[in-house]
Amino acid sequence: MALPETLGRLRRVRRLGVGAFATVWLYHDDELDSDVAVKALADNWVDRLDVVERFLQEARLLRAAESEHVVEVHDLGETADGTPYFVMGYADLGTVADLVDRGPLEPAAAVDLIDQAARGLADLHAVGVVHRDVKPQNLLLRSDRRLGRRLLVADLGLAKELAFASGLTKVVGSPGYQAPEQGRPGVRIDQRADVYGLGAVAYRLFGGRPEERDPEASAPNPGAGAVADVIERALQPEPDRRWPDPLAFAEALRAAAAGEPDRTAAVVAEPLRRRWRWVAAAAAVLLAALLGLGLAVGPFGRGTAEPPVDPAPAAYCAGLVQRGEALSGLSGADPKDLRAGTQAVHAIRQLAPPEVAADWASLDDPLLAFEAVLDETGTSWEDYATDPDENPRVAEAAITMRRDLAGSAETLGRIQQHARQGCR
Template sequence: MDVIGRYRLQEQVGAGAFATVWRGYDDDLDVDVAVKVLADNWASRADVRERFLSEARLMRRIASDRVVRVFDLGKLPDGRPYFVMDYVDGGTLADILAGGPVDPADALWWGADLARAVAALHAEGVVHRDITPANLLLRPSNGLESGGGTHRIVLADLGLAKRAAEASGLTQAVGTPSYMAPEQGRGDGGFDERADVYAVGAVTYALLTGRAPFVVSSISDVLGRDPDSNPPSLRPLLHDAVGQLDDLLARALAYRVGDRWQRADTLAEHLEAEAYRLEQEAPMLASARTAAGDPDAVDTTIRSAGTTAHPGRRQWVLAALPVLFVGAAVATWFLLGR
């Protein structure tokens, strides 16, 4: 299959149980696109086809650049539906996590950016239900957004997303267990936008530590968690710079919905504040790691200087240093010459 509609297929970029995603090219518009095609083994299932098409319609209706936008829909000769989306070429947050935990301040910027994206989804009355690193795409920043960094998070894969008014009536547990809120795992329909807030907390914790906050391999593990338990402390990673982070993330990951942050944008504000704080304390943090004999101290310091995909303002500061040195030299020459 080399062509779908007017789109020339370039390479397969993703595959799941229900669909395959291709990078294609639109010759008419002269742009790369992403083409999602229903898997042939589900083509005869009317319910699966409808869910596939519902995802396309939902993504099309959401007016936010933080959600992948659908702009075309069609059928293959064999009758399978497909839809065409903007191609986001910055990889996924799962690619970032493949390299292990990222610099703590960067991790919090990523978490805050994710929370802002989720808040945009909630503003449209939609609950995602499957926020995982693999479903979070990265696009280049336009340089005008807050928080610095070279990329922004874009939500994708809304196959499980539902209108908030519909979510309370769902009676099947779906999602990825490691990032799934307990109330979602029960499958009794008793969940809302705060299930996504939990997932934001879980992804942020994974960025900080390289692992999910709780040992979970199945929905049974989600349901069997002690309601009073908290994720392991971040103190071994951050030492005295941990600040309020343990409490902040424990609240995001609270078992009881009422104990959790109630809105994604509120969580975003707290993550942004902690990111700013850690940036100010970065020299102290590096010294603490070195003093503790952390074998990753040097690598972490290098990554915090701008080698991660989300370097923040530190990259700008490093780029400006040569200019500052030249300016100082010129000033010295001028003063001595007089």
């Protein structure tokens, strides 16, 4: 069924594409003289409330990323006949799949596209979202005066969830691009699944055909040399053997393509579990304080006199030392680490002296709010660890919690300064 000729001030132009669950239309905003894309749920699914909610969840998650390399969501709504839709930015240059179909790319162009896609995926991971369906068709391209061609990550892998929710038994996936663990029941999916998908995209950009690979075998090189080795690591069947995140992969690929073997080796040597960017700096500040490294934060920088504080209670200082490693879980990608960090914050808050009690409360409150949602939805920490996106309300609460924690650098700075002075 076609969408209405008009949606508010938007005028329908033509259909851009159709899938099993949704159709995308081109509309024009006459007042702003700009094109937009409107994604609408297929009319045979509008009576399924669970499917409708998961469809709208995609819009919310894309909006939450606030990234120049994730497709923009401007609005969402419902037509008069009850069809849900959301309005997105229009990619006037098509998709990476269209680009590759037109002919081979120069290595520099391929590396640039992978770099832009990695930035978009990293911004999604920063708000706790794993894409799950990274492939050339889901990487859009639009004109950009600064970049010339800007890549936008789109179409989160919610089609897989929709298929499951709708009762379909057919496997929804993209041969050659889906990480092997996504087909294994009960396996928790993290950002390394997106590393695999991005690696398959790179494999395609450099002349290979991912759909012809055996996903359980070591990746055959799409060429030779350092570039092929970097891509091969991204396509390892076991997540622990891949690059830890898309940015590490993109950085290594750029170094290899530029003939910088030393730099590539340095990236390879990075830990396999790189901390997520949204609180990495804040976690480093807190850990440095706990370990007595004296990292300067806020107004009390190195070489600046710090105001004296009263000695902190011994139990509080001991708690910081004993639970310091667990606190690092607040910046981890693993829900199990997050749970450990949450429990550590709960415990230390009870020991905090008055000078930093409010700071620990502001750190603890977002975690308590998230746990309240877990309780209200009947979701255990184990359920959340198995599939963080299974319950839409829990997924949204996790985004809110992560955002609140991401803004805690100033709070951590005060805690760090107090611990440095009071726990000597």
